[in-house]
Amino acid sequence: MKSRASSLRNMILAALFVALVAVGGQISIPLTPAPITLQTLFLMLAGSILGARWGAASLLVFVALAAAGAPVLSGGKGGLAVLLGPTGGYVFSWPVAAFLIGWMVEKWGKGGQIKAWQLTVAHIVGGIILVHAIGFPWLLAATHMPLHEAFMGAFLIFLPGDLAKAFVATAVVKALYKAMPTLQMQK
Structure with missing residues (x-):
């Protein structure tokens, strides 16, 4: 019965994170070529709280909703x-990033507090480095922007906010783990 309850809990939390990532896209500062949103903050939290499998699953559902035309991306796009x-x-x-964050948290958090x-580090590696390592080349290929222009306008400008989101995600996760110790152990 515990396994069934745990699966139900994870499904509910995964659905919650799909909704949070969608809402995070509606809170945006429009910049070119990409807006600043809270979506990467919520993907960091999804990986940390749900773990690798469920974190990735929640973001896969999000991407599927976006592909289907649901207005879940920044500015209500889809x-x-x-x-x-x-x-x-x-x-x-994002699904890969949530998986990597969750995997790192699971490995480092075994047998005690992370x-x-x-x-x-998990938030920076998964939520910033990996996201930009996949997104930046795609952006370059799609826009044919000069490398230095893309670096300044699509990476460097976002770095302070991305780092702030990584630190906020860490503070939120630590507070949640303290308030609900079983949250860390149930991945």
């Missing part, structure tokens, strides 16, 4: 045209 556009690589990276620096 559909294949948006996903296959210049910023699509970033969105396609340290804040470990969470922060």
Whole structure:
């Protein structure tokens, strides 16, 4: 029965994170070529809280909803045209990023509390480095922007906000783990 209850709990939390990532896209600061949103904050939280499998699953559902035309992307956008556009690589990276974050948290968190620096590293590696490693080349290929222009306008400008989101995600996860210790052990 515990396994069934745990699966139900994970499904509910995964659905919650699909909704949070969607809402995070509606809170945006429009920049070119991509807006600043809270979506990457919620993907970091999904990986940390749900773990590798369920975190990735929640973001796969999100990408499927976006592909189907649901208005879940920044500014209420959705559909294949948006996903296959210049910023699509970033969105396609999100399930992989959530998986990597969850995997790192699961490995480092075995047998006890995960340290804040470990969470922060997981958020930076999965939620920033991996997302940009997949999204940035896609953006370059789609826009044919000069490399230095794309680097400044599609990476460097986002770095301070991305780092802030990584630290916020760490603080939120540590607070949740403290308030609900079983949350860390049930992945």
